[in-house]
Amino acid sequence: MTLAVLKSICREALAQELVEHSPAHGVKGQRVIVSPRRFLTWEEVDRINFGKYNTQIRFLALHGLRWSEAVALTDDDIRDGRIYINKSVHGQTKSKAGVRTVPLVSPFKKFPTTRKALRKALAPHGITIHSLRHTYAYLLKSKGVHVTTAQRLLGHSDPKVTLAIYTQVLDNEIDDTGAMLRSFIGNEKSEVLVRHARKAAS
Numbered sequence: 001m002t003l004a005v006l007k008s009i010c011r012e013a014l015a016q017e018l019v020e021h022s023p024a025h026g027v028k029g030q031r032v033i034v035s036p037r038r039f040l041t042w043e044e045v046d047r048i049n050f051g052k053y054n055t056q057i058r059f060l061a062l063h064g065l066r067w068s069e070a071v072a073l074t075d076d077d078i079r080d081g082r083i084y085i086n087k088s089v090h091g092q093t094k095s096k097a098g099v100r101t102v103p104l105v106s107p108f109k110k111f112p113t114t115r116k117a118l119r120k121a122l123a124p125h126g127i128t129i130h131s132l133r134h135t136y137a138y139l140l141k142s143k144g145v146h147v148t149t150a151q152r153l154l155g156h157s158d159p160k161v162t163l164a165i166y167t168q169v170l171d172n173e174i175d176d177t178g179a180m181l182r183s184f185i186g187n188e189k190s191e192v193l194v195r196h197a198r199k200a201a202s
Contacts, residue, residue: 039134064136097157
């Protein structure tokens with residue numbers, strides 16, 4: 001039972017005068033913290049030659065699997081244009097939400113049995129294997145995929161984790177948003193605003 005459900009039950013009990021006070025009052029749930037993480041966009045991944053493990057690294061960036069899930073994949077798990085994720089190298093997936101299907105969009109090639117090789121290929125670019133899940137999440141976000149759909153594709157049991165990743169903003173997004181809004185209000189007005197801002201800054 002989640003804290004939110006417990007608080008709802010307690011509120012109803014108070015309303016029905018079944019209890020005098022709520023034992024859940026003032027109890028705070030565990031904060032979901034997603035630290036800002038260095039990751040590459042798909043365009044950046046696509047430009048890099050990762051050598052021997054190009055196929056595997058692109059596969060992770062385009063499908064969002066955890067390394068432990070990818071290692072456990074077999075050819076039988078890939079069919080009808082989908083990847084069926086139902087196990088990990090440890091046996092079960094990380095959670096029930098980890099059992100899922102995702103659309104197949106790039107070739108699958110068997111993964112090495114240890115993380116060492118992929119870590120070595122990624123290290124020069126300042127990212128980790130897990131960073132590739134953020135690449136996938138950012139790709140979903142940039143293509144307009146709803147956060148609840150992204151949660152399912154990523155296998156997150158808590159939507160707040162997905163939302164925390166979705167709220168990471170790259171600098172270019174701020175510029176793109178400005179361009180979009182200026183286009184919306186009209187190019188002539190927006191150009192005046194930009195010139196005024198530049199003049200004020202000089």
